Structures are given as C-alpha cells and as structure tokens.
Amino acid sequence: MKGESGGSLVWIGIATVVAVGWFIYKMRKRQKEKKDTNRGIPRGNSGWPLLGETLEFIASGYTSRPVSFMEKRKSLYGKVFKTHILGKGIIVSTDAEVNKVVLQNNGDVFIPCYPKSITELFGKNSILQMNGPVHRRVHGLIGSFLKSAQFKTRITRDIEASVRHFLSTWLEKQHCVYVQDEAKKIAFEVLIKLILSVGPGEELNLLKKEFEEFTKGLICLPIKLPGTTLYKSLKAKERLSKMVGKMVEDRKLSMEKREEKALPNDAIDVLLGYADGAKQPLPPSDFISGNLIEMMIPGEETVPTAMTLSVKFLSDNPVALARLVEENMELKRQKISSSEDYTWTDYMSLPFTQNVISETLRLANVINAVWRKALKDVKIKGHLIPKGWCVLASFTSVHMDEENYENPYNFDPWRWEKAGVAVTSTTFTPFGGGQRLCPGLELSRLEISIFLHHLVTTYRWVAEKDEIVYFPTVKMKSKLPINIMPFEQNPLIQTKQN
Numbered sequence: 001m002k003g004e005s006g007g008s009l010v011w012i013g014i015a016t017v018v019a020v021g022w023f024i025y026k027m028r029k030r031q032k033e034k035k036d037t038n039r040g041i042p043r044g045n046s047g048w049p050l051l052g053e054t055l056e057f058i059a060s061g062y063t064s065r066p067v068s069f070m071e072k073r074k075s076l077y078g079k080v081f082k083t084h085i086l087g088k089g090i091i092v093s094t095d096a097e098v099n100k101v102v103l104q105n106n107g108d109v110f111i112p113c114y115p116k117s118i119t120e121l122f123g124k125n126s127i128l129q130m131n132g133p134v135h136r137r138v139h140g141l142i143g144s145f146l147k148s149a150q151f152k153t154r155i156t157r158d159i160e161a162s163v164r165h166f167l168s169t170w171l172e173k174q175h176c177v178y179v180q181d182e183a184k185k186i187a188f189e190v191l192i193k194l195i196l197s198v199g200p201g202e203e204l205n206l207l208k209k210e211f212e213e214f215t216k217g218l219i220c221l222p223i224k225l226p227g228t229t230l231y232k233s234l235k236a237k238e239r240l241s242k243m244v245g246k247m248v249e250d251r252k253l254s255m256e257k258r259e260e261k262a263l264p265n266d267a268i269d270v271l272l273g274y275a276d277g278a279k280q281p282l283p284p285s286d287f288i289s290g291n292l293i294e295m296m297i298p299g300e301e302t303v304p305t306a307m308t309l310s311v312k313f314l315s316d317n318p319v320a321l322a323r324l325v326e327e328n329m330e331l332k333r334q335k336i337s338s339s340e341d342y343t344w345t346d347y348m349s350l351p352f353t354q355n356v357i358s359e360t361l362r363l364a365n366v367i368n369a370v371w372r373k374a375l376k377d378v379k380i381k382g383h384l385i386p387k388g389w390c391v392l393a394s395f396t397s398v399h400m401d402e403e404n405y406e407n408p409y410n411f412d413p414w415r416w417e418k419a420g421v422a423v424t425s426t427t428f429t430p431f432g433g434g435q436r437l438c439p440g441l442e443l444s445r446l447e448i449s450i451f452l453h454h455l456v457t458t459y460r461w462v463a464e465k466d467e468i469v470y471f472p473t474v475k476m477k478s479k480l481p482i483n484i485m486p487f488e489q490n491p492l493i494q495t496k497q498n
C-alpha cells in the first residue's frame with residue numbers, strides 16, 4: 001500500500017513538472033509571438049518544439065492538394081505568415097507581389113537558402129549557391145548561350161533525334177509505355193548534349209548512372225558516414241567530377257591549339273570563356289566541372305516531369321488533346337508537302353501547344369517554391385522579414401489561387417487566350433524571376449513542344465489510372481503507364497485525311 005501511494009506521488013510529481021514546464025513554454029511562446037507581431041513579423045504558428053510544423057507540411061505533400069498547408073494558414077493569418085519547418089523559422093509568402101520583390105532582390109537582400117544535404121552536395125562554386133558578380137557573369141553567359149538562335153537551331157535537331165529515336169522504340173514495348181521513364185531518357189540525352197556534347201553510347205550511360213547516384217543524396221538525411229545515401233552520393237559526385245574534369249582539360253587543350261575563335265558549341269565552351277572572346281583568364285577546371293555537373297540538376301527532372309504531366313493532363317482532357325492534335329497535324333502536313341525541315345520557330349509558334357505547356361507548368365508546379373535567406377531586415381508590404389530568416393516564396397499557392405485563376409484546379413489551356421492571363425504576369429512564375437530566372441526557360445518550352453508534336457502526330461494512347469504525388473518532388477506514382485497505337489488508326493486523323 002505504502003509502495004503504491006509512493007508511486008502515485010512520483011507520477012503526480014512528474015505530471016506537475018510537465019504541466020508547469022508546458023505552461024511556461026506556452027507563456028514564453030505567446031510573449032515571443034506578441035513581440036514578433038509588434039515588430040511587424042507576420043503572424044503564424046511555430047508548432048511543436050524542434051519539429052515545428054514540419055510533419056503537417058510534409059503530410060500535405062502526400063495529398064492531392066499539396067497547397068492545403070498554405071491554404072489553412074493563409075485563411076488564419078493572411079497571405080504572408082510565419083511557420084517553423086525543416087528545423088528553421090520561415091516566413092511563407094503566398095502573395096504574388098511579395099514573391100516578386102523577393103525574386104527581384106537577389107544578392108544584396110536575399111540569397112538562396114537550401115536544406116543542409118543540398119548545400120553539402122553543391123560545391124561552393126555552384127551557380128545555384130553563388131552570389132554577386134560571379135553569379136551574374138555565369139548566369140549571363142549560360143543565359144545568352146541558351147537563348148541564342150544558333151543554339152536553338154542546333155538543339156532542335158538534337159531534340160528531334162532523341163524524341164524520334166525513343167518514340168520509335170515504343171511499339172516494341174508491347175504497347176505499354178511508362179511515359180515518365182521515356183521522358184527522362186529523352187531529356188537526359190538532350191541535357192548532356194548541350195552541356196558536354198556527349199551523344200548516345202557508353203559514356204552517356206556511365207554519366208547517367210553516376211548522376212542518378214549523385215542526385216539520390218539531394219533529399220536525404222544530412223549524415224555523411226560510409227554506407228549512407230549522402231556518402232554514396234558524394235562519392236558519385238567525385239567520380240562524375242573526374243569524368244567531366246577530363247573533358248574540360250581536353251577541351252582546353254584543343255582550344256589552345258585552335259587559332260580562330262569559334263562560337264560556343266556547349267556549356268563547356270561557354271564556361272571556358274568562348275562566348276566572351278576569351279578576354280578574361282580561364283577559370284580553374286574544377287570550377288568549370290563543378291558548375292557543369294550542378295547545371296544538370298535543375299534541368300534533369302524538371303523537363304521530363306513537365307512532359308509527363310502534360311501527357312497526364314491531356315489524357316484526362318480529350319477536347320484539349322483533339323485541339324492539340326489538330327494544330328500539330330496542320331504543321332506536319334505543311335512540312336510534308338513542302339519537304340522542309342522543322343525550325344525551332346515552327347514549334348514555338350504553335351499557339352495552342354504553347355498554351356498547353358503554360359497550363360501544364362501552372363498546374364504541375366514542377367518547382368513549387370524558392371527558398372531565400374534575408375541578409376538584412378526587410379519590410380515588404382508591411383511584413384518584416386528579419387535578418388537571417390528564410391522566406392519561402394510559394395509559386396504553387398499563387399498558381400492555385402482563385403483570385404488569380406478562375407477554377408484553378410481545372411486544366412484549361414484556353415484560359416491563356418483570355419485578356420489579363422499572360423505568361424509574363426507576376427502571377428505566373430514556374431521559372432522563377434529576377435536575376436535567377438531560369439536560363440533554361442525557352443529551351444524547356446522548345447523541348448516540350450517537340451516532344452508533344454511528335455508524340456501526338458505519331459501515336460494515340462490510352463492512359464492507365466495513375467496519380468500525381470507532390471513530395472519530395474512532383475512525379476507520377478506509377479510513372480504514367482499508357483497503351484499506345486499508331487496514329488493512323490486514329491479516327492480523328494482518318495476523318496481529316498478523307
């Protein structure tokens with residue numbers, strides 16, 4: 001009896017200590033929140049000790065409405081709010097105007113801020129992490145190369161070759177094709193061609209294998225011990241750096257031997273300074289090879305995801321698909337009757353196809369947000385972002401906001417024909433903005449256009465049931481299996497030809 005009452009007393013004691021501790025924690029939290037609000041820091045909830053609101057944030061990524069996390073807090077605290085996720089106090093902006101200010105003030109006010117495993121994997125010289133004049137120079141060189149008409153003319157041939165090659169293998173696959181896998185193969189081949197001028201073959205396969213191992217570490221626990229994902233990923237990066245470093249060295253040698261300066265052929269040439277007439281001293285080889293590898297990251301998953309999701313959305317919207325087929329068949333007929341090659345401008349000037357791409361990018365939110373860290377206290381639209389805090393500028397929230405898009409969850413390529421809906425507006429930022437605006441923007445649109453053109457004029461298909469998952473990155477749960485048949489069997493085309 002005595003033992004039992006003693007035990008109860010201990011439990012009562014523990015419960016009292018916990019209750020008092022919890023009360024003090026809550027009081028302090030409330031006081032801090034009051035102080036923050038008085039300073040102008042947006043309202044919000046910092047959640048549980050240490051964990052913050054991370055679990056809710058991740059859980060929303062596994063639902064069909066990943067913006068539910070943002071929507072709930074937006075309704076409670078307004079379009080800009082405070083939270084605590086992934087170990088950091090963060091200010092989330094779902095406001096297009098605030099996002100614009102964040103994007104346009106890169107370098108002096110905001111710098112990129114990534115989770116630890118990512119910063120560990122990117123070199124300090126990575127374009128994604130560098131800032132100031134070096135960033136401007138590298139971004140400018142890459143951007144003008146990818147935008148040049150000469151590059152787009154050449155890459156159009158490369159993209160067509162890859163798309164045609166992979167599409168030609170589809171009939172052998174017993175008519176069931178995993179679109180996500182196929183899109184990845186096409187996009188990787190194109191990406192490596194433009195960065196390193198390596199075409200299909202053993203070398204490409206090895207690069208692919210090492211790159212895949214390397215990117216596994218981008219979203220993982222930041223533990224660098226033998227056997228861990230991060231460790232294996234860093235080892236793969238070392239091997240990749242060796243391979244790419246050798247290519248850079250070889251190119252340097254052939255550059256030195258050449259008397260005439262040539263136009264850049266790939267990103268190696270660009271970073272070696274060709275585009276600048278080589279007036280400046282060549283940067284060290286490891287700077288170049290590191291940057292070349294890191295340039296593969298933003299291009300590797302984004303384009304194939306957009307390609308795959310465009311097929312998903314079109315499969316679910318036969319009216320939009322029929323309009324796309326009609327527009328692309330018209331171009332195909334013109335090309336067959338004139339026996340001319342396609343030019344990049346042919347693909348880019350198909351208005352409905354471009355609207356399908358814009359609508360896919362809006363709805364898919366391949367890059368759902370960008371993360372920035374404030375270098376000083378900044379006030380935007382009355383909200384204080386204190387020095388050292390991270391800001392998450394949510395693109396998804398803006399793209400899925402009823403104030404910006406009518407029936408935002410509907411796939412409606414026609415909305416882009418209406419007045420006031422424009423790809424240049426602050427409410428449409430799939431490629432970011434400001435000094436870090438994606439340099440691969442036009443290339444991505446061109447690649448997706450070529451893929452869609454040859455797909456819809458070569459095959460028709462029936463997609464199997466599949467769903468989109470949004471965490472950690474956007475993809476199809478079952479890689480989007482489709483059953484294909486040659487286009488000639490398509491009644492729509494037969495009617496047209498008759």
Ligand code: HEM
Pocket residue numbers: 112127128139142295298299300302303306366367370371429430431432433435436437438439440441443444
């Ligand atoms: C649908 C396809 C794509 C989407 C949605 C996309 C999206 C983005 C976004 C949102 C950013 C800005 C990141 C930030 O502000 O921190 C970005 C940056 C970047 N993207 Fe893309 N991207 C795509 C394709 C590509 C391709 C194909 C390439 C390469 C050829 C590429 C290369 C880059 C690079 C190098 C940056 C860094 C720019 C800088 O920090 O200065 N992207 N991309």
